[in-house]
Amino acid sequence: MSALDRHARRILGQIAAIDRDALAADPKRALTERFGLRVREQDELAQRRDAGGWCDGISFLDDDVVLYAPSPFSRRENFTLTHELGHKLTEDDDDALDWLANRDQPKGDLEQLCDLIAARLLLPDSLITEVLNRRAPEAAHIRALCEASAASEVVCAIALAQRLPCQGAVVITDIGSGTVSYASVASPEDDGWPLAYPWPRQEIPAHHRLARLHADETARERSWWATPWGERQDYYLDAITGSRRVHAVLAVRDLWQVARFHADTPETAGRPARHLDCPCGYHGTARGYPCSDCGQPYCPSCKECQCPRRNGALVVCQKCFVSVAKPDIVNGRCSDCR
DSSP: OOHHHHHHHHHHHTSOHHHHHHHHHOHHHHHHHTTOOEEEEOSSOSOOOSSSOOSSEEEEGGGTEEEEOOOTTSSHHHHHHHHHHHHHHHHTOHHHHHHHHTSSSHHHHHHHHHHHHHHHHHSOHHHHHHHHTTOOOOTHHHHHHHHTSSOOHHHHHHHHHTTOSSSEEEEEEETTTTEEEEEEEEOTTOSOOOSSOOOTTOBOOTTOGGGGOOTTOEEEEEEEEEOTTSOEEEEEEEEEEOSSEEEEEEESSOTTOHHHHOSSOHHHHTSOEEEEEOTTSOEEEEESOOOTTTOOOOOTTTOOOSHHHHTTTEEEOTTTOOEEEGGGOBTTBOTTTO
8 A cells, every 4th residue: 555545544534424425425515514614616717736736626725715616517526626625634634744745746746645535535445346346457447437436537547546556657638639638646665656657738758659549449558658858667558548538557567468469469560660789789670669759769678768878967856856967956956946
């Protein structure tokens, strides 16, 4: 169980069962009557969180006020309100605040924690267990959870991510814009986040399989994800598309026996090929789409492009977490953050 999961369970354990039932039935009314919050509709919010928060809401905890963008014809409104309650509950919890203060990315972890609190309030563990039926999480489970509950796609993605047995992410992307609509990152081993992972409003990396999926397609194969500044993480991918969105699960372990099914597929055989002389000692053909950042193919031996060697001398800024040249770092911060 990850630290996020432990904190979410502990915080929710402090809420009386009758209050949890009230939140699941009518979050807006419960926030007002049981938690003393003033809930106000705001069609166009003037502010948005900059740490990956997906909900359309803002909390002013000192004034016990929650502003939210109403969505009366979807399930998103319930998630927004329970997410904002998560901020209030976390603000009042010393253990969670102490844990966040020692994290490398406290803002992102806070948003993840509030997402998880909202998901657990709206989607019971027993239902998730029933839908999974002892199988590893896969993309089709997002739709199955939605059909079996009143929870939104985002809530189902958050809940599903917590059942991943390894580092990974559950992702919802928009086909039209080619961007990530939502992503819930998982790290059950509690050893930090993956090197590269999807994040809301991020463009899908060029040449990624998710950028090439069309309506009603599926995919299950070896994959990857990359940051705009060149960091890359290898994953296995399971994805299914609808008319407008793609549901996908990324996992660092082969949860779906992908290797058994993709030993020599037509898609693999048709990928670009070029000769490669790699510093690792490999000399031969490299088959596959090149890295979108450095333009070089991935070595069949060491599995790397030129980015790791090119970025070997880079240092991560402690404030914005962007990798920059070492001379640009002073007291842990880059020139843009000083």
